[in-house]
Amino acid sequence: MKTPEIFIAGLGTYLPELFDARKAVALGLYDGEDYEWYGWKSAAVAGDMPAPDMAVTAARQAMRRSGLHPHDLDLHIHACGHEQGPEGWSAQHYILRHITDRDIPSFRVWQACSGLIGSLELAACYLRAVPERSAALVTGADNVGTPSFNRWDFGIQNGVVGDAASAVVLSTTGGFARLLAINTGSTAEVEEQYRGAEPLFPPSLTVGRSIDFKERLAAAGGLEETVAEVVRRQGELRTEIALRTLAEADLDAADITRVAHVFTGQESYLKVILDPMGLRPEQGLLDFGSRLGHLTVNDQIVGLEHLVATGQVGAGDHVLIVAHGGGVSITCAVVRIEARPDWSRTSSPLT
Missing domain, CATH: 3.40.47.10 (Thiolase/Chalcone synthase)
Structure with missing residues (x-):
């Protein structure tokens, strides 16, 4: 869109x-x-x-x-x-x-x-x-x-x-900054793997059951096999949505300066996300994110704020935002920086 x-x-x-x-x-x-x-x-x-x-x-x-x-x-x-x-x-x-x-x-x-x-x-x-x-x-x-x-x-x-x-x-x-384009999609069939063998009722929170995603994923047919299938399916849709969003913004991968993505400590994980889009891990926020942990819904905006605040992006730069959650939901957006805001600074506690 x-x-x-x-x-x-x-x-x-x-x-x-x-x-x-x-x-x-x-x-x-x-x-x-x-x-x-x-x-x-x-x-x-x-x-x-x-x-x-x-x-x-x-x-x-x-x-x-x-x-x-x-x-x-x-x-x-x-x-x-x-x-x-x-x-x-x-x-x-x-x-x-x-x-x-x-x-x-x-x-x-x-x-x-x-x-x-x-x-x-x-x-x-x-x-x-x-x-x-x-x-x-x-x-x-x-x-x-x-x-x-x-x-x-x-x-x-x-x-x-x-x-x-x-x-x-x-x-x-x-x-x-301008929000140039944004799109969302779902891999709804993957909900089964994240549900595992747990009953829908009563909800786990109400009976004090702890969250164990490894157990749920393993119940769907073997942990490694299930994770591989989720990663494959999610990756296909994530790449399709990212490329479609770039096209709607009248851009391609070569026009992207930086990427705000889910935080990780592994370059190999980041490459799985970015390689199919024609982007490089160094365009992401590997080191910055590895010091914070995966911040659930907040990774991308914390990352974008960091890029702007530290002057790593400025007027005319484009940032691709890539978000995926729970194996089932994906949103990608493209932002163009119009001007460096007055709250931007040249250094940060986490540079």
């Missing part, structure tokens, strides 16, 4: 302190062989800070950087991969309450780890549908440090999981 006159007016992030992966090994939290093989250096760990509060912090930064007033907002969408608070509670409206007193719609989206980027497409559609609408806020946040989840043994995507929040302000009136 082409997105004419949809701008990125502001970006915001919240990153907690880093927990060294070597310390996690010493404490028995992280397998030593996995540490040596998968390349993660550390993970962002938020302690007991609630995910919605992290989202509020990121949203306030994005709004401040956008130059827009909270009353300008016409929509809020919040994306997450993990529970946000009390069961049955509306975390998205908690976030909205702390940002604006306008009675605008606020939705929560669950598309696993592609939820925030997928929400950008929904927000762009919402703004384009009615000429009087001018701005939307999209947030994402997760704190995975719960008793039923071991961030050092995620089980899939070579995974160590970090905590973070991020936010994007989309505007029809201007911004430092």
Whole structure:
């Protein structure tokens, strides 16, 4: 989908302190062989800070950087991969309450780890549908440090999981970057592998069952075979969507300066994503992401904010955003930087 006159007016992030992966090994939290093989250096760990509060912090930064007033907002969408608070509670409206007193719609989206980027497409559609609408806020946040989840043994995507929040302000009136095109697709048949042999009722969260993706994937016909099939199927669609989105933006791979992607500690994993698109790992954020862990819905916006803030992209540069989640959902977008914003700086705690 082409997105004419949809701008990125502001970006915001919240990153907690880093927990060294070597310390996690010493404490028995992280397998030593996995540490040596998968390349993660550390993970962002938020302690007991609630995910919605992290989202509020990121949203306030994005709004401040956008130059827009909270009353300008016409929509809020919040994306997450993990529970946000009390069961049955509306975390998205908690976030909205702390940002604006306008009675605008606020939705929560669950598309696993592609939820925030997928929400950008929904927000762009919402703004384009009615000429009087001018701005939307999209947030994402997760704190995975719960008793039923071991961030050092995620089980899939070579995974160590970090905590973070991020936010994007989309505007029809201007911004430092343009959203040129965005597309989303699904490999719905893969849901079976992620469900495994677990019953649909009662939901695992309500009976205290811990999350074990390795067990679920193995139940679908052998762990290695199942993972290989998921990777193959997801990779085919991800490449198709990325190339289609580039074409809609009137670009090809040679026009892309950098890529904001799911974080990983392994160059080989990043090559699986980028090689079929005609892109190189050095265009990505391998080293930066390996110090944070996989930040669920937040990798791409944390990465984009880092590229802009540190001056690694500037006016005229194009950034391809690639997001996939839960084996089943994929969104790709192309952003063109129009001007370096005044909040951009030349250095960062994580350069």
